[in-house]
Amino acid sequence: MAMRDSRNADEEASAAARWDRRYRAAVAPPFGEAPNDYLRMICARQDFTARSALCLADGDGRNGAWLAGQGLAVTAVDVSAVATERALALDARRGVSVERLTADLADWSPGPGRTWEAVFLIYLQGTSALRRRALDVGKAALAPGGWLVVEGFAKAQGPRPDMGPDDPDRLYDLAELRQALPGLQVIEAFAGRVCLDEGIRHRGEAEVVRFAARRME
């Protein structure tokens, strides 16, 4: 199959099929086994005292497993059954327990009344509609004082062919995040270039957004 045809076929598959295929084809954890740097930076803050976390689109588990190792009670959701199976294996190797669910954020909601003191959304590069839904779910799942933390490729990354999606609809900007999350206290809103060092897929200079906000009431 020509490269363009194979890319189109990949884009037309369901998110679950697409990501299952990518994880199955990966020779090593695509984003590494160390936690995302921004997540670790937020957790190192003196005012970050969360004891529970919801990791949306947690993939093969690096972030959820690390948070659990820090003593947080972690729930993680990802659409890929292959990634979730690998995440459970990582949890077992680390000796931690994470509540892991295979579900599509397009229609998943937590049980009524369930909240977490931190919600992480790290590199969900879905369509604007999916991102918006994930942000709505994340905001609604925050306990009072809870943190919502996002990192993803920014619109400025689009023309760079080496990393992240090239479809602008799958890229973040800060205005969208602020608009989607009214009423939260913004702690940090960064858009710019960083040097990623995350496995084989996120490596080198990239344009990203890093956004952290809290539910204060």
Ligand SMILES: C[S@@+](CC[C@H](N)C(=O)[O-])C[C@H]1O[C@@H](n2cnc3c(N)ncnc32)[C@H](O)[C@@H]1O
């Ligand atoms: C770039 S990976 C990042 C994984 C993880 N957050 C990390 O930083 O290692 C994107 C993840 O989003 C998940 N994903 C994509 N679409 C999804 C959806 N509709 N619902 C839930 N997860 C989804 C994929 O399965 C994949 O694991």
